[in-house]
Amino acid sequence: MRIGISNKPETDMTKRETTAADGKNIPKEIKKQLLHYMKLTREIEYRVEKVLYRQGKIVGGVYVGRGQEAISVGTGMLMRENDVVAPTHRDMGIFLIRGVSPRRIIAQYMGRKTGVTQGKDGNMHMGDLKHNIIAFVSHLGDNVPQAAGAALAMKMRGEDRVAFCYSGEGATSRGDWHEGINFAAVHKLPVVFFINNNQYAYSTPVSLQMPVKNVADRAPAYGIPGDVIDGNDVLAVYLSAQRAVEWARSGKGPYMVEYKTFRMTGHSAHDDAGYVPREVFDEWKKKDPVERLEHQMLGAGEITNEELAGMASEITGIVDDAVDWADKSPYPDPEDCLKDVYFEK
Numbered sequence: 001m002r003i004g005i006s007n008k009p010e011t012d013m014t015k016r017e018t019t020a021a022d023g024k025n026i027p028k029e030i031k032k033q034l035l036h037y038m039k040l041t042r043e044i045e046y047r048v049e050k051v052l053y054r055q056g057k058i059v060g061g062v063y064v065g066r067g068q069e070a071i072s073v074g075t076g077m078l079m080r081e082n083d084v085v086a087p088t089h090r091d092m093g094i095f096l097i098r099g100v101s102p103r104r105i106i107a108q109y110m111g112r113k114t115g116v117t118q119g120k121d122g123n124m125h126m127g128d129l130k131h132n133i134i135a136f137v138s139h140l141g142d143n144v145p146q147a148a149g150a151a152l153a154m155k156m157r158g159e160d161r162v163a164f165c166y167s168g169e170g171a172t173s174r175g176d177w178h179e180g181i182n183f184a185a186v187h188k189l190p191v192v193f194f195i196n197n198n199q200y201a202y203s204t205p206v207s208l209q210m211p212v213k214n215v216a217d218r219a220p221a222y223g224i225p226g227d228v229i230d231g232n233d234v235l236a237v238y239l240s241a242q243r244a245v246e247w248a249r250s251g252k253g254p255y256m257v258e259y260k261t262f263r264m265t266g267h268s269a270h271d272d273a274g275y276v277p278r279e280v281f282d283e284w285k286k287k288d289p290v291e292r293l294e295h296q297m298l299g300a301g302e303i304t305n306e307e308l309a310g311m312a313s314e315i316t317g318i319v320d321d322a323v324d325w326a327d328k329s330p331y332p333d334p335e336d337c338l339k340d341v342y343f344e345k
């Protein structure tokens with residue numbers, strides 16, 4: 001006997017294609033900001049992964065989002081100041097957009113007292129509640145119920161706020177991920193779930209991670225919309241995030257968007273990604289999100305080569321200053337190691 005599944009959704013859950021052509025209407029100033037944040041992200045991560053790590057100046061691991069900068073930047077630009085965000089270890093753009101300074105970020109990686117966690121943790125496991133950023137919990141999937149919880153509080157208080165939640169496709173195999181999404185969907189909470197599907201979870205390819213083609217294919221099973229978008233096209237990312245955030249902000253409940261992308265490096269700085277065929281990197285290199293936006297803007301006369309050169313040198317200056325400042329910063333005092341770890345009245 002076949003058991004029928006009612007797939008008559010209450011909401012419109014059609015998969016949408018957003019193309020660069022749709023991006024034409026995005027104002028030039030927004031595109032410049034998108035480019036700025038993607039380039040700043042890339043430069044900070046380059047310095048951390050390829051320079052400071054190799055100089056032995058980094059305390060702990062280094063996880064970067066090279067090649068997938070468009071996702072945190074394109075979605076993060078939609079955040080309002082009072083929105084809450086639960087990023088992952090590949091979402092540097094979120095920190096920059098939220099206003100965490102490159103100085104504090106580099107100091108974080110270098111384990112200094114002036115870093116975001118004041119030297120208590122290294123790398124991207126950082127949060128700053130002054131900026132409404134929930135620190136990433138190492139256990140994959142855990143930030144999903146956290147974001148759902150934040151969204152529940154917002155709804156109960158009648159606040160006009162949205163929670164932004166990020167995960168990789170690997171995290172979607174965890175029970176916590178499903179529980180968090182189900183809870184948010186049942187209670188129609190104001191939360192957007194942005195998934196970076198970068199094809200590998202450490203060395204596990206997506207084909208061994210899930211039996212369905214898209215993470216977002218699962219969204220209708222929770223009764224929420226799910227879109228699949230080119231994550232290397234920042235304009236498509238921006239427009240899709242706009243749709244998702246408007247949906248959540250207007251009280252319709254959660255929205256999921258899956259961004260197809262690729263991690264153009266190893267899982268972390270110690271990993272040479274030898275398990276990824278060379279041709280795959282070559283293929284994705286052609287879709288580089290930063291170069292893509294530069295070409296689009298140059299082609300549309302929205303930016304000049306001189307402006308691009310100016311932006312590049314400004315960014316180099318920002319990161320030089322951040323590295324210099326962090327390098328001169330002190331290490332934490334041992335007696336402060338338990339300070340701010342537990343809640344104190």
Ligand SMILES: Cc1ncc(C[n+]2csc(CCOP(=O)(O)OP(=O)(O)O)c2C)c(N)n1
Nearest residue numbers: 090138139140168169170171198200201202
């Ligand atoms: C519950 C759990 N299992 C395993 C790990 C070890 N681990 C850290 S990152 C990672 C891969 C993550 O893949 P994905 O969620 O796709 O994110 P990506 O790193 O590709 O952005 C693994 C297996 C972990 N942190 N938590």
